[in-house]
Amino acid sequence: MSKPKFQKRTLFLLFYIVFALLPIYWMVNMSFKTNQEIVAGFSLFPEHFTWANYATIFTDASWYSGYINSLIYVAINTVISLTVALPAAYAFSRYSFLGDKHVFFWLLTNRMTPPAVFLLPFFQLYTTVGLMDTHVAVALAHLLFNVPLAVWILEGFMSGIPREIDETAYIDGYSFPKFFLRIYLPLIKAGVGVAAFFCFMFSWVELLLARTLTSVNAKPIVAIMTRTVSASGMDWATLAAAGVLTIVPGAIVIWFVRNYIAKGFAMGRV
């Protein structure tokens, strides 16, 4: 590797990191200011440093319950997505059956449907079955775009595992569930980690469906932010603090799956 080339790439990387972090820095900066200071003028650092915005969120139940609600439905969604996607991905990667290719592409089709299209029917459907304003409703609605994604990612990883492993296990007398849980799952641990991160991410940040399907009890943090902004006439500081806090759970998740992402996809759809 020639020296100047390497430096050019490092330079580009540094440049991108600055570009990626500047808006985030501005949000962190705002979260330590008062509203007056934010609107008053331009300042690179908070002049009247305050923790008050974070205090508001951690002491007001209508704020912090939003994080709990979001975490609950994101967790339910991720668990269901992976549970149903695992056997399906196995079927797609190992067997050929009537209509397999069509069903596989049809799954992705559901990810192409704009959530706005489903707003009204979802509202009516979940009202009819009495699930409105529950965590389960949002978790189920988010299956629409997370299950197809999980199936596609997991199928890629599973196709990377040689079929001989399955056959050897059956010869050794493993039943299918036992083989799947004891032998197969550990082999694709990486894929499960990556799929889990993507499911978490897409469900965590989705606003439209989550807001439509909840009113009080299961109100997610993303929806609480919009409501507070419009009601109290642009509370920038609290919003910035809330925004900083929304990054935290996801950052923890990516920290745990960071090794899987490199190693994981390596065995996958390539």
Added chain:
Amino acid sequence: MSTTTKPVNQKAWFLILPVLLCVAFSAILPLMTVVNYSVQDIISPDRRVFVGTEWFASIMRDEELHGALLRQLAFSFSVLAVELPLGILLALSMPSVGWKSSAVLVIVSLSLLIPWNVVGTIWQIFGRADIGLMGAALQGLGIDYSYTGNPTHAWLTVLLMDVWHWTPLVALLGYAGLRSIPDAYYQAASIDGASKLDVFRFVQLPKMRGVLMIAVLLRFMDSFMIYTEPFVLTGGGPGNSTTFLSQFLTQKAVGQFDLGPAAAFSLIYFLIILLLCFILYNWMQRVGTQEKEGGQ
């Protein structure tokens, strides 16, 4: 799906049954509702009139919709044109081992994890000339920048925001693809005396093809459905320069409660995305195969 021969087993349907049930509950029932609405004039919940394809015909002639569709197409293809090369370049630049790779991976992923309405709000402040870093910096450079007054600036700001927000997705997928290339490939290439460009063209790019295909499809369909970020940042303005399809639809469905036309529009919207994704998917597969044949 891999193309290798797999044993035929119709019982595999039982394994995909849970997925079908889950997705059908979320997809087919609502879709049927939409189809049902699209052919009716719903005056009140109890009074509805069958109108056939009238809504479809009137939507297709809607000038505003044509404008929104053109803006949407221009936006989605600009997103792909910027994010794909930038994402690949970023993936090539990311360190592969050590604490630096972990740190870079986490930093790069941060923007993905911010809820979309917060993304819009950050950029709303970030771009303001009086109190925002980017706005102030551009003013300082002598550019009369205003995303609320100038349609071109508004459009470019939405694009820049999307690039900031979603390039990491392309980069993460590409990065993972690169990590899968065995060292032997690079050794073989260096014995052949291949330049860096050759290595990229004949080793790295073909190996990344699979993950990049997922990245292109995801970015295309997601940018085609973009709603929250431009809605928060510009509210679709100034004028309707950043009113994309999704926002147009929401105005119709929620704002005016025109259930019939909104449903008809939903179906047309869905078919447009489906068609474009199908073309994109097939085109990418063909390009990939031709390259394979050409390379051998």
